[in-house]
Amino acid sequence: MSASSSGPDNEVGESRPLFRYDAQLAEQIETTWQQRWAADNTYRVANLGSSNESDGDSSETPSKLFVMDMFPYPSGTGLHVGHPLGYIGTDVFARYKRMKGFNVLHTMGYDAFGLPAEEHARQTGEHPRVNTETNIANMQRQLDRLGLGHDKQRSIATTDVSFYRWTQWIFLQIFQSWYDSASRKARPIAQLEQLLADGERDTKSGQSWSEMGDVERRRELDEWRLAYLGEAPVNWCPALGTVLANEEVTADGRSERGNHPVFRRPMKQWMMRITAYADRLLEDLEALDWTDSIKTMQRNWIGRSEGAEIRFSTSEGAPIEVFTTRPDTLFGTTAMVLAPEHPLVDSLVVERWPEGTPPAWTGGASSPREAVDAYRRSAAELSDLERQENKSKTGVYLGANCAVPVNDKQVPIFIADYVLMGYGTGAVMSVPGQDQRDWDFATAFGIDIVRTVEPPSSFSGEAYVENGPAINSDFLNGLHIDEAKRSIIEWLEENGHGSRTVTYKLRDWLFSRQRYWGEPFPIVFDETGLALAVPEDQLPVELPELMDWAPRALDEESEPEPPLGRAEDWVQADYDLGDGTRTYMRELNTMPQWAGSCWYYLRYLDPDNEEYFVDPAVERYWMTSADEGIGGVDLYVGGVEHAVLHLLYSRFWHKVLYDLGHVSGPEPFQRLYNQGYIQAAAYQDDRGIYVDAEKVTEKDGVFLFEGLPVSRSFGKMGKSLKNSVTPDDMYSAYGADTLRLYEMFMGPLDQDRPWETKSVVGSHRLLQRVWRNLIDENTGLPTVVDDVPSEALNRLTHRTIAAVADAMEGLRFNSAIARITELNNELTRTGEPVPIEVARTLVLMLGPLVPHIAEELWERLGNQGSVVHESFPEADTTLLVDETVEIPVQVNGKVRSRVTMAANAENEILEQAALADKRIQELLEGKEIRKVIVIPDKMVNIVVS
RNA sequence: GUCGGAGUGGCGGAAUUGGCAGACGCGCUAGACUAAGGAUCUAGUGCCCGUUAAGGGUGUGGGGGUUCAAGUCCCCCCUCCGACACCA
Known part of the structure; x- marks a missing residue:
C-alpha cells in the first residue's frame, strides 16, 4: 500500500x-x-x-x-x-x-x-x-x-x-492524383495523362502534349499534382532550422513553438493543393454535427469571397489586375494601390517625379525609385505586429498612372503596406467613398473622394459601406449593390476588362520540414531533378539511423539543410522504376507533424x-x-486549439481518399x-513571482503564502504557474474512481472549470456512502436484502434511471451524477437494508463513471462477470409519474399554497381543489377572480384583480 | 474593429416545449461520535424584514417589452472569455 x-x-x-x-x-x-x-x-x-x-x-x-x-x-x-x-x-x-x-x-x-x-x-x-x-x-x-x-x-x-x-502510402496517393475541377474530385494522374493526350484537357504550359518530350511531359504532369514541389514564399525559421506552415507562425511573425523570429523567403518546397478543395471543405461543413464556432473558424480560415478581377491599363505598359468584392464601386476609384512586394512595381516606377507631384506623395525622396526603395526597406523592417498597431496609412507614389476601365479616368499608382501581397492579386483599386481603409489613405494623401453609393441623409460617417442606390456611376446609377455588381461584371466581361472571380484566404499547405524526426517522403529524384514516386511495394522508406540528427541553428541568410542530408548511406537509393535498377537521390525533407x-x-x-x-x-x-x-x-x-489546422488538413486528406475510392x-x-479546460488558481507574491499554489492558505478572503498576502489568478496548470496537481496526488489521496467522478461532476464537459482540490472529497464521500449502503464495513459482506423495494423507492429508482440515461446521452455527466447521488442519499436517509434490485441498478448506473468500484460491488453482490458487458438498466415508463402530485397554487403568479392531487386529475377538479384551499380562500377574500389557468399535473394560477 | 460563446447564492453548477429558480456538490453554521479531528455522521444554509416562529418582501449582468406566468421569447445596453484581425 x-x-x-x-x-x-x-x-x-x-x-x-x-x-x-x-x-x-x-x-x-x-x-x-x-x-x-x-x-x-x-x-x-x-x-x-x-x-x-x-x-x-x-x-x-x-x-x-x-x-x-x-x-x-x-x-x-x-x-x-x-x-x-x-x-x-x-x-x-x-x-x-x-x-x-x-x-x-x-x-x-x-x-x-x-x-x-x-x-x-x-x-x-x-x-x-x-x-x-x-x-x-x-x-x-x-x-x-x-x-x-x-x-x-x-x-x-x-x-x-x-x-x-x-502515411507514406497516402502521400503517394495524393502525389499521384490531380483535381479535376470539371467533376469536382481528385482522379489518378494516369487518367489526366490520357485526357491530355486526347486533347480533352489543355496543358498548363500551353504546348501540345504530342509535341512534348518525356521530361516536358513529366514537368507538365507535376503542375497538376495534388502534392507538388512549389517555389513559394515560405516562413523560414533559422533558429529551428526549418520552414513552418502559416498556421505555425504567430501574428507577430514568430514561431509558435519557441517564439523564434521567422522570415519570409521563396524556397522550393512540397505543397499540398488543399485550395482545390476549398469549396468542398466549405460546403460539407453543413452536414457536420460540430459547434457553430468551429464551423465559423473554418469558414473564416478558408475565407471565400466573391467578386471580380479587373484589369487597369497603365501608363508604363503592363496592366494591373486587382481583385475586388465591390466592382459596383468602380466609378469611385481615385487611386491604385499595390503591395510593396508587388512584382509590377519595378516596371512601373518612373525616372523622375512628374510635374506637380504633391510633396506628400514622394516620401521626401528625390526620385520615385529612391522613394520606392526606401519605403520597401522600412516596410520590411516592421513586424506584422507593428504594422497592425500602427494603422495610420503610409505609402509612396510610383510616378505612374493607370486608367479606370469604365471611364478612362487617370488615377495615380501607389505602393502602401496596407495592401497585402498575400491576398487577392496584391493590388487594390482604391475607392475611398466606400471603404474606410481607402478613405484613410485618401485623406492622408489628399486623394479625391467620390461617393458611388448614396448614404442616407442621416449618415455622418466617412466611408459608407452599407447598401444604397448607386450615384456618380453612369449606367449603374440608381441600382443597389447586388444589381450594380451584376451589371458592372457583365460590362467588364463584354468589354474584356475583367471577370467574375472567387478568391480564398486559404493557401496551399506547405508540407516540407527540414527535420529528422518525421516521416521521410517516399520520393526520389533522377538527373532531371523531377520527383519520382518510390513504388508502393518498396514502402516503407525508413528513417536512417543517424547520430547527428539535430537541425543546425542557422542565420537568416543561410539555406535550410535537412538533417537527412547527413545520412550518407541513405541519401542515394537504388530502385527499378521501369527502366532497370538505377541510383536515385532521395528527398531529404520530412513531413510535418500533421x-x-x-x-x-x-x-x-x-x-x-x-x-x-x-x-x-x-x-x-x-x-x-x-x-x-x-x-x-x-x-x-x-x-x-485544433479548430482549423488538424481538422482542416484531416478533412482534406479524407476527401482525397474518398475521391480515389479508398x-x-x-x-x-x-x-x-x-471539451473545456481545467484551470487552476495561481498565486503571485508582491514581486509578481508565482508561489507554490499548494502552500497557499486562505483566511477571511485573503490568500497567504508563508504569512504574506499573495494575489490570485486562474490559468492553465503547469510548471510556470506552480499550480499543477497530478493524478498521482489524487490516486493516493482518494483513488482513481474518485478522480474520475470529480472531473465529470465539476461541470458540463464543454466548459472550462477551475480545479479545486478541496472539493474532490465530495465525490469521494459519494462513493463511500454507496459502498456503506451496500457493504458491511467490518466484514466486507453485502448488506442487501431480497425484499421488493417500496413503491416510493421503486419509483425513485426508475425516475433516476431515466434521468441518468438522458444525461449520459447528452454528455451531461454532472447531471447524471447528481441524480445518482439523490437516489443514494435516499438510501442513506432511510438507513434500511437496500433491496437487491435497487442495489444492482445503482451499481450498473455507476459502471460507466467509476468502473473499478462498480466491478467490485457487482462481484460482492454475488454476480458473475464484468459490469462492462452488462446492460444498462431500463426505466419502466409506467413508474415515471407518481400517483399523487403536489400542485403549487399561485395567486397572480406567486406560489401561495399547495394541494396534493391524484396524477392526471381533470382541470376542473384541480381548479376546484385550488379554490377550496383554506389559505387560498383567505387570500381571495374580497377579490374578484378574473381567470384561472390550470396546467395539468403542474400548477394552478389564479388571476385576481 | 469583425465573428463566436457566456453572465444564476460565498464557490462549481441544476432547471423538456415559457410553468414551484437555486437540484447535486464544495464551503459555511450548529450538533453527534471522539483524547483529538482537516475523518465520519445528522440538521440547517440565496438575500432582506420578522427576537424564535408564522409570514412577507426581493431575487438569474442592467434597462425596457410580450405573457396569467420569463433564467428561458423579443428590443436596447454593459461586462467577461475565445477566434480572427488593414482579407480589398
Missing part, C-alpha cells in the same frame, strides 16, 4: 474498519480490476462488419459506435489532472453506450513525431526514438491507472514504422493490416452512419465535441 500522508483517510491503527472505502481500499480494488481487465481482454472490440470477424448472424449485429479522443503528443513532463478530462468523458460515454448495446470502438494512440520530440532530444542528447518510447510508456502507465477502457490492441503511434509506411494525425483514426480500425491501410469492409463498418448522417467518427472529443464517406468526423 502506498497511500501517502496527504489523504484524509490516514487512520492511525485499529479504529479503521477493515472494509471502509478509503484511498487504500480504492487502490487495492482499482489495481486488481485493472489486472483482471487486461488478463480477460475485457475491452477488446471486434470488427463485426468485416467478413473474417463476423459472427454470421447479421440481424443480431449491434450498431457500431466509434468514439475517439484527439490523440496526444507523448510529453516527457507527465500528466496533470487537466489532461485526462476529455479522455474520462469519452470513456464514460463509450462505457455507457456499450452497456446500451452498441459495439463501441474506443482506443488511444500517440502523435509522436514532430518538433518537440526533437527539441527535447537536442537538449538531452538522447535519440528521439528512445525518448519518444520512454515517454509513451510513461504516459500509458499514467492513463492505465485511470481505468480507461481502451482496446489497447488497436493502439498506434505515428512513429511506428508499420504506421508511417501507410501528417500522421491526418489519418490515424482510420488505422485504429485495422491496425495490423499489412495489405491495406485499412480493410475496405472494416472501414465501411465503422465509418458509415447507420442513420442518414454523412458518416465518420461518431464522436470526436478534443480541444478547440474510404466510404467524404468526412472523417461526423460529430465533434470540444
